[in-house]
Amino acid sequence: MKPQVEYSLYLVTDSTEALLGDRDLVEVVEQALLGGVTIVQYRDKTSDTGDLVATATALHEKCKLHNIPLVINDRVDVALAVGCEGVHLGQDDMDVASARAILGPDRIIGATVSSIEEARKAVERGADYLGIGTLYATNTKKNTKDIIGINGIRKILKYLDDADEPSQKVKTVCIGGVNASNLQRVLYQLYAPSSLSKPKTIDGVAVVSAIIGVRDPRTAASHLRSLIASPHPFAATPQPTLDASKLDDSTLKQSVIRAVKAVHETSPLSHNMTNLVVQNISANIALAIGASPIMSNNGAEAPDLAKLGGGLVINMGTVTPEALSNHRKAIEAYNAAGGPVVLDPVGAGATSARKEALTFLLASGYFDLIKGNEREIMAVARASGFTLDDTTQQRGVDSGTSLFSTPQKAYIVSRIALRERTIVLMTGAVDLISNGTHTLAIANGHPYLGMVTGSGCSLGTTISAYLAANKEGKFLAAVAGLLHYEIAAEDAAKREDVRGPGTFIPAFIDELYLRRVDVVEGRKAWVDRVKVEVVEPIGDFGLLREA
Ligand SMILES: *[C@@H]1O[C@H](CO)[C@@H](O)[C@H](O)[C@H]1NC(C)=O
Ligand SMILES: *[C@@H]1O[C@H](CO)[C@@H](O)[C@H](O)[C@H]1NC(C)=O
Ligand SMILES: *[C@@H]1O[C@H](CO)[C@@H](O)[C@H](O)[C@H]1NC(C)=O
Ligand SMILES: CC(=O)N[C@H]1CO[C@H](CO)[C@@H](O)[C@@H]1O
Numbered sequence: 001m002k003p004q005v006e007y008s009l010y011l012v013t014d015s016t017e018a019l020l021g022d023r024d025l026v027e028v029v030e031q032a033l034l035g036g037v038t039i040v041q042y043r044d045k046t047s048d049t050g051d052l053v054a055t056a057t058a059l060h061e062k063c064k065l066h067n068i069p070l071v072i073n074d075r076v077d078v079a080l081a082v083g084c085e086g087v088h089l090g091q092d093d094m095d096v097a098s099a100r101a102i103l104g105p106d107r108i109i110g111a112t113v114s115s116i117e118e119a120r121k122a123v124e125r126g127a128d129y130l131g132i133g134t135l136y137a138t139n140t141k142k143n144t145k146d147i148i149g150i151n152g153i154r155k156i157l158k159y160l161d162d163a164d165e166p167s168q169k170v171k172t173v174c175i176g177g178v179n180a181s182n183l184q185r186v187l188y189q190l191y192a193p194s195s196l197s198k199p200k201t202i203d204g205v206a207v208v209s210a211i212i213g214v215r216d217p218r219t220a221a222s223h224l225r226s227l228i229a230s231p232h233p234f235a236a237t238p239q240p241t242l243d244a245s246k247l248d249d250s251t252l253k254q255s256v257i258r259a260v261k262a263v264h265e266t267s268p269l270s271h272n273m274t275n276l277v278v279q280n281i282s283a284n285i286a287l288a289i290g291a292s293p294i295m296s297n298n299g300a301e302a303p304d305l306a307k308l309g310g311g312l313v314i315n316m317g318t319v320t321p322e323a324l325s326n327h328r329k330a331i332e333a334y335n336a337a338g339g340p341v342v343l344d345p346v347g348a349g350a351t352s353a354r355k356e357a358l359t360f361l362l363a364s365g366y367f368d369l370i371k372g373n374e375r376e377i378m379a380v381a382r383a384s385g386f387t388l389d390d391t392t393q394q395r396g397v398d399s400g401t402s403l404f405s406t407p408q409k410a411y412i413v414s415r416i417a418l419r420e421r422t423i424v425l426m427t428g429a430v431d432l433i434s435n436g437t438h439t440l441a442i443a444n445g446h447p448y449l450g451m452v453t454g455s456g457c458s459l460g461t462t463i464s465a466y467l468a469a470n471k472e473g474k475f476l477a478a479v480a481g482l483l484h485y486e487i488a489a490e491d492a493a494k495r496e497d498v499r500g501p502g503t504f505i506p507a508f509i510d511e512l513y514l515r516r517v518d519v520v521e522g523r524k525a526w527v528d529r530v531k532v533e534v535v536e537p538i539g540d541f542g543l544l545r546e547a
Pocket of ligand 2: 240
C-alpha cells in the first residue's frame with residue numbers, strides 16, 4: 001500500500017560544501033527529523049553509486065525511526081536498492097511513467113514541474129505529487145530559467161484546479177528560496193486565483209538551505225513547522241463574508257459609522273515611512289481623524305513599533321537601497337505582528353529604479369492594501385506579473401489623463417486584488433476599490449485633493465489607521481477611511497474661506513476632525529452623502545494577460 005504522506009515541510013538534502021560544510025549529512029538530516037520535517041528527499045548529483053546507496057541506506061534508517069518517507073532524487077535504481085518509499089524526478093531524469101513501471105503502484109513518485117504542460121504530463125503519467133518551482137532565485141539552484149515566482153505557481157495550481165480529477169487530487173509542494181521570513185506569505189498567496197470559496201492551495205513547502213545550510217537544523221525545522229501550523233498573523237483575523245448583493249446602502253453606511261468610531265476610540269498608531277515633503281500634512285491629518293502619527297524611517301525600530309497595534313504605510317517616495325532595506329524590515333515586522341501594511345507606490349513605473357523598487361517591495365512581504373493612481377496601479381499590475389496591452393510609460397507622479405473607462409478600471413483592480421490576495425485602490429475622479437470578489441466605484445472627493453502635495457500619502461495614512469482599528473472587516477474599513485477623507489474634502493472645498501488649494505489644506509484638516517466628531521456625537525447625516533456603487537459583474541476586457 002502506498003504510504004500516507006504529509007507534504008507540509010519537505011526537506012531536500014544538499015551535500016555540497018557550501019551548505020553542508022564539513023558536517024555529516026546523516027546527522028544533519030537526523031536533526032531535521034527531530035525538528036519535524038515531514039518527508040525527506042535525498043538529492044546528490046555527484047557521488048558514485050556505491051556512496052549513494054550507502055548514504056541513502058543510512059538516511060532510510062533514520063527516516064524509518066521517525067516514520068517519515070524517504071525519496072531519492074533521480075535514481076530509481078538507488079531507491080530500489082535501498083527499498084525506500086520512492087523517487088523524485090526532474091525534467092531531465094527518467095519520465096514518471098517509466099519509473100512507475102519499474103517501481104510499481106505503491107511507491108511515491110514526485111516530479112519537478114515549472115509549466116502547465118509539464119504539470120499536465122506528470123499527472124497523466126501517474127505522479128503522486130508535483131514539486132512546483134522555482135519560486136525564488138537561490139544559491140542552491142543555479143539554473144534561473146525556471147524561476148516562475150508566486151504567480152507562475154498559482155497559474156499551475158489554477159490549471160490543476162480546473163482540470164480532471166487526478167489533477168485536482170495531485171499533491172503539490174513549492175520549491176525555491178522559501179525560508180522563515182517569507183514562508184507564511186508564500187503559503188497565504190499560493191492558491192489558485194479563482195473566486196471559488198475553496199481554491200486549490202499548495203500542500204507543502206520544500207526547503208534546502210533554510211534547514212541544511214544553518215547551524216542548528218533541528219531548531220530551524222521546528223520553527224518552520226510552527227510557522228506552517230500557526231495562522232498567518234497578517235491574515236489571522238477572520239473576515240466577514242458577504243454576498244456582493246448584500247453590499248447595500250445601509251450595510252455600507254453602518255460600516256462607515258462603526259469604522260469612524262473605532263478609529264476614534266482606539267486611536268491607532270499610524271507609522272509612516274515617508275519622505276520629508278509630506279510629513280507635516282500627513283501628521284496633522286492623522287491627528288484629525290483620530291490616529292496617533294509616528295514617523296520612523298529606521299527599520300530597526302519597526303519590530304517594537306509593530307507591537308503597538310497600529311498600521312504601517314510604505315511610501316515609495318525615495319527608493320535608495322537604504323530606504324528599501326528599511327522598508328523590508330518594517331514590512332516583515334508588521335507582517336509578523338499582524339499589523340496592517342499599506343503600500344503607496346508613488347511614481348511607480350516612472351523610472352526603472354522605481355519599477356525595481358516596486359518588484360522588491362512586493363516580494364518583501366504581504367500588503368493589506370495597495371493604493372495609487374491609474375498609472376501607479378498599472379505599474380503594480382506589471383510588477384505582479386501581468387502583461388499589459390497598454391505600453392504607455394508613466395511620466396511622473398502626476399497621473400495625467402485616464403486611459404480606461406470605469407468598468408475597465410474595476411476589472412483591473414479586481415484582477416490585481418485577486419492575484420495578490422490584497423485590497424487594491426485606484427484613485428481618480430471615480431475611485432475603484434476591490435478585494436478581488438467585491439468592487440466598488442466611489443465618486444466622492446474634490447479636485448483640490450489632487451493639487452496638494454502629500455494628499456495622496458495622507459490618504460494612505462488614513463486608510464492604515466482605519467485598517468488597524470477595524471481588523472475584522474478590512475475591506476469596508478478601507479472604504480470607510482476613503483469616504484471620511486473625501487467627504488471632508490468636499491466640505492472643505494465648499495467653505496467660504498477656501499479659495500484654492502492653499503486655503504483648502506487647513507480647512508480640510510478641520511473638516512476631517514469635524515466629520516469624526518459628528519459621528520462620535522451621533523450626527524450621522526454626512527454619511528448619507530456617500531456616492532458608492534457596487535460594480536458587478538465585471539467583464540473580462542482582456543487588458544491584463546497572465547504573463
Ligand atoms: C529569505 O529568502 C528571501 C528570498 O529568497 C531572501 O531575500 C531573504 O533574505 C531570506 N531571509 C533569510 C532570513 O534568509
Ligand atoms: C471582500 O469583502 C467582502 C465584504 O467584507 C467579503 O464578503 C468578501 O469575502 C471579501 N473577499 C475576499 C476575497 O476577501
Ligand atoms: C504644517 O501644516 C499646517 C497646516 O497646514 C500649517 O499651518 C503649518 O504652517 C505647517 N508647518 C510647517 C512647519 O510647514
Ligand atoms: C501621519 C504620520 O504618521 N506622519 C508622519 C510621517 O512621517 C513624517 C516624517 O517623514 C513625520 O514627521 C510625520 O509625523
